[in-house]
Amino acid sequence: MAAQYSFVMKNMSKTFPGASKPVLNNINLQFYPDAKIGIVGPNGTGKSTLMKIMAGIDTEFTGEAWPGENITVGYLAQEPQLDESKTVKENVMDGVRPVADMIDRFNEISMLMGDPPADADFDALMEEMGSLQEKLMRLMAGHSIAIWNWRWRRCAVRRVTAL
Numbered sequence: 001m002a003a004q005y006s007f008v009m010k011n012m013s014k015t016f017p018g019a020s021k022p023v024l025n026n027i028n029l030q031f032y033p034d035a036k037i038g039i040v041g042p043n044g045t046g047k048s049t050l051m052k053i054m055a056g057i058d059t060e061f062t063g064e065a066w067p068g069e070n071i072t073v074g075y076l077a078q079e080p081q082l083d084e085s086k087t088v089k090e091n092v093m094d095g096v097r098p099v100a101d102m103i104d105r106f107n108e109i110s111m112l113m114g115d116p117p118a119d120a121d122f123d124a125l126m127e128e129m130g131s132l133q134e135k136l137m138r139l140m141a142g143h144s145i146a147i148w149n150w151r152w153r154r155c156a157v158r159r160v161t162a163l
Contacts, residue, residue, distance in 0.1 A: 012063035
């Protein structure tokens with residue numbers, strides 16, 4: 001049975017316009033799922049360029065580079081562009097907005113069930129709560145997500161990892 005890789009590069013090279021030589025030359029990589037990979041080297045040797053290619057941000061290269069089936073690549077820039085009108089927490093929450101919204105709705109339903117209005121539809125609330133919990137558990141099981149406490153009360157920072 002053939003190995004399933006998280007990421008593959010074949011004969012990948014990258015040269016910047018005006019440069020005398022490529023920053024990356026004929027790179028061949030194959031990462032296994034759950035492998036821990038470190039990219040180490042002096043400044044200017046192409047570490048960030050390699051990561052941008054893996055994340056699909058830089059597409060100007062020769063050769064091939066692609067993530068494995070059902071693999072999502074995230075990239076956190078060394079100096080990310082943040083909205084200066086927002087707090088650090090607000091900027092972070094923008095990055096995890098879909099998950100944070102699901103947690104907020106889960107908590108809202110929990111509060112409604114604890115002190116229900118007279119016209120509360122418990123069946124609909126339970127169904128929605130179960131659906132949200134299922135989605136959140138699937139996210140926790142399948143991705144590198146920072147941990148929020150088990151009672152879904154606070155959301156931490158999503159770790160962005162390339163693999």
